[in-house]
Amino acid sequence: xxxxxxxxxxxxxxxxxxxxxxxxxxxxxxxxxxxxxxxxxxxxxxxxxxxxxxxxxxxxxxxxxxxxxxxxxxxxxxxxxxxxxxxxxxxxxxxxxxxxxxxxxxxxxxxxxxxxxxxxxxxxxxxxxxxxxxxxxxxxxxxxxxxxxxxxxxx
Amino acid sequence: xxxxxxxxxxxxxxxxxxxxxxxxxxxxxxxxxxxxxxxxxxxxxxxxxxxxxxxxxxxxxxxxxxxxxxxxxxxxxxxxxxxxxxxxxxxxxxxxxxxxxxxxxxxxxxxxxxxxxxxxxxxxxxxxxxxxxxxxxxxxxxxxxxxxxxxxxxxxxxxxxxxxxxxxx
Numbered sequence: 001x002x003x004x005x006x007x008x009x010x011x012x013x014x015x016x017x018x019x020x021x022x023x024x025x026x027x028x029x030x031x032x033x034x035x036x037x038x039x040x041x042x043x044x045x046x047x048x049x050x051x052x053x054x055x056x057x058x059x060x061x062x063x064x065x066x067x068x069x070x071x072x073x074x075x076x077x078x079x080x081x082x083x084x085x086x087x088x089x090x091x092x093x094x095x096x097x098x099x100x101x102x103x104x105x106x107x108x109x110x111x112x113x114x115x116x117x118x119x120x121x122x123x124x125x126x127x128x129x130x131x132x133x134x135x136x137x138x139x140x141x142x143x144x145x146x147x148x149x150x151x152x153x154x155x
Numbered sequence: 156x157x158x159x160x161x162x163x164x165x166x167x168x169x170x171x172x173x174x175x176x177x178x179x180x181x182x183x184x185x186x187x188x189x190x191x192x193x194x195x196x197x198x199x200x201x202x203x204x205x206x207x208x209x210x211x212x213x214x215x216x217x218x219x220x221x222x223x224x225x226x227x228x229x230x231x232x233x234x235x236x237x238x239x240x241x242x243x244x245x246x247x248x249x250x251x252x253x254x255x256x257x258x259x260x261x262x263x264x265x266x267x268x269x270x271x272x273x274x275x276x277x278x279x280x281x282x283x284x285x286x287x288x289x290x291x292x293x294x295x296x297x298x299x300x301x302x303x304x305x306x307x308x309x310x311x312x313x314x315x316x317x318x319x320x321x322x323x324x
Binding site for chain 2: 038042043044045046048081082086105106108110130131133134136137138139140141
């Protein structure tokens with residue numbers, strides 16, 4: 001059982017990776033941690049915060065859902081126009097990892113629901129994230145860090 | 156055709172009102188100008204910034220003009236009102252005044268405009284009820300690149316002061 005620590009601005013949360021149902025994605029994720037990137041708030045999906053992973057990873061579809069809910073930790077390819085103000089010349093999507101912190105959110109592509117790999121669940125600190133993200137909408141976004149917290153029960 | 160000047164963080168854009176299509180809405184907005192406040196970026200409607208109307212400037216207008224079905228173009232400026240019972244989530248990013256009833260000017264500054272969840276979820280249009288009013292009443296004449304960039308900045312760096320005034324009268 002692997003836990004990851006999510007640090008957003010002034011708060012911290014923990015997620016448990018779903019290694020049983022998303023073995024490839026969680027293995028990949030553990031391999032690239034820790035990551036620290038500029039956090040971005042969704043402008044099209046509701047209460048979602050994500051970071052762009054700019055390395056050329058190829059992530060297979062796994063444990064997918066179009067019914068994302070509060071506390072889900074998700075990995076997917078987001079249409080580039082939702083990240084950049086203009087379409088990049090030859091890039092059409094960016095690999096992102098993010099989470100949903102409040103109801104009334106759903107991940108969208110250009111013309112409808114977008115399936116995302118569900119890689120884990122936030123088990124501690126979702127309320128703190130749900131306060132920090134709106135604060136950052138008002139005061140400006142800072143970085144998000146995701147790191148391993150423990151593996152197999154070890155701290 | 157009356158015109159509006161929109162100023163955001165040292166940048167400017169000019170909009171033309173749709174007096175011929177939605178005259179009552181245009182008159183009502185015109186009467187409360189100038190309006191000023193801190194603009195916040197949308198999180199459902201893609202490239203949109205919002206200016207919440209407050210105090211004596213709050214507008215509660217009936218629907219007017221052609222039915223809108225969620226399709227929104229860059230440059231659209233929409234009068235939007237949402238009744239308290241239509242509130243979505245906690246709205247903690249808004250000041251307490253707007254966490255229930257919402258009266259705002261929505262400025263769509265780029266592509267995609269009004270996309271994402273707002274466009275794909277018909278329940279959000281409120282078009283079959285008067286619980287949510289969304290009237291397209293003005294359009295930006297061009298969209299200066301620096302103005303659009305400043306709007307995008309709101310998404311990343313937080314609230315920015317926005318001023319909407321009458322132009323040429």
